[in-house]
Amino acid sequence: MDIDAFIAAHRPAWDRLEHLIARRRTLTGAEIDELVELYQRVSTHLSIVRSASTDGILVGRLSALVARARSAVTGAHVPAWRELARFFTVSFPVVAYRARWWWLGTTVAFVALAWIMGAWVAGSPEVQNAVASPEEITQLVEHDFADYYSENPAASFASRVWINNAWVSALMLVGAIFAGIPIPYFLFQNAANVGISGGLMASRGKLDIFFGLITPHGLLELAAVFLAAAVGLRLGWTVVDPGPRRRTEALAEQGRAVMAVALGLVVALFVSGLIEAFVTPSGLPTWARIAIGVLALVAFLGYVGVYGHRAARDQETGDLERAPDVAPTA
Structure with missing residues (x-):
């Protein structure tokens, strides 16, 4: 040639x-x-x-x-770091932000139920006896509740807590597959556990210890669980009311939103587990431990509020940038 x-x-x-x-x-x-x-x-x-x-x-x-x-x-492949940055600055926070009213609803329902349950247990010796014997209650109040946070090495305890919390949140998200129907039951179970424990501690004048131990990690942990429940319930409601889109399209988008929340909550629950393992049983004053828990919650809510609001204002949904089943709608 x-x-x-x-x-x-x-x-x-x-x-x-x-x-x-x-x-x-x-x-x-x-x-x-x-x-x-x-x-x-x-x-x-x-x-x-x-x-x-x-x-x-x-x-x-x-x-x-x-x-x-x-x-x-x-089209060039988007670098992994850009995909990760988009996930934490757009996909996860905007899904949480768009589910904020469902999130608030699950929070209010849980707190109200746990408070009612705790007051009922604390004010009724008959209910206390039905829950456990006086000796078992004494053992729980005087030893078991506080010892739970310090009986294992912190690193090992953190990993166990993380796995347990992730499992609870996963149950909420799995409930979304069944149109969200099991989620209220999961919330009821957890609210009852918290309420009964708090009620038993209050019945022996140990409510300050209860809140001193559960608040540092519990604020962020429960916020994550409530968010998981919220997006699961929102997906279930999409089955009933898909809006102007076809039901399959709406379900596909909300299903991907559930997966985004599942991945994002891994980080939130990891932080909660670290607080529960290293801060809750520490020798810090109670006010300092609670302050750390409050700061963690405020930081999480602030992150969702700032980045989620910004992404929602830009018409982001948290869905894939080029979702395969998005179709124009009138």
Whole structure:
């Protein structure tokens, strides 16, 4: 093959492809079609040169040109760090922000139920006796409740707490698969456990110890659980009221939102587990331990509020950037 003649014949096409690649963000429809056609043609040129010539410089130039054209035609892969940054600044916070009223509702319902349950247990010796014997209550109040936070090495305890909290949140999210129907039951169980424990501690005048131990980690932990319940219930409600979209499209979007929350709560529950393992049983004054828990909750809510509001204002949904089943709707 006469390489000089080959270059002279096809250089205009290569130069034109270079020009289109440089302007790929401002191309017209016709120019995009031309870009695709030239990419295919130059790929053929590269194949011919590789098989019929030993000109390494030409092979290198055409290889680089074809690679750049392929990137322009198919789209460059988004770096992993950008995907991770988008997840924590857009996807997770906007899903939590859009579920804020469901989140508030589950929080109010849980706190009200736990408070009523605790007051009932604390004020009724008959209920206390039905829950446990006086000796068992004494053991719980005087030893077991506080010893729970210090009987294991902190690192081991943190991992156990993280796994347990993740499991509780996972139950809430799994409930979304069944239209959210099991979620109120899961919330009731957890509210009853908290209320009964608090009621038994209050019946022996140990309510200050109860709140001193449960508040540091419990604020963030329960906020995460309530958020998991909220997005699960919201998904269940989408079955009933999908809005202006087709029900399958609405469910697909909310299903992906549930997965975003599941991944984001891994971090929140990890922080909660660290607080429960290292702060709750520490020798810090009660006010200091509670202050750390409050700061963790405020930081989490502030993060969701700032980034979630910003993303919602920009019409983000937290869904995939190019979700495969999004269709235009009137």
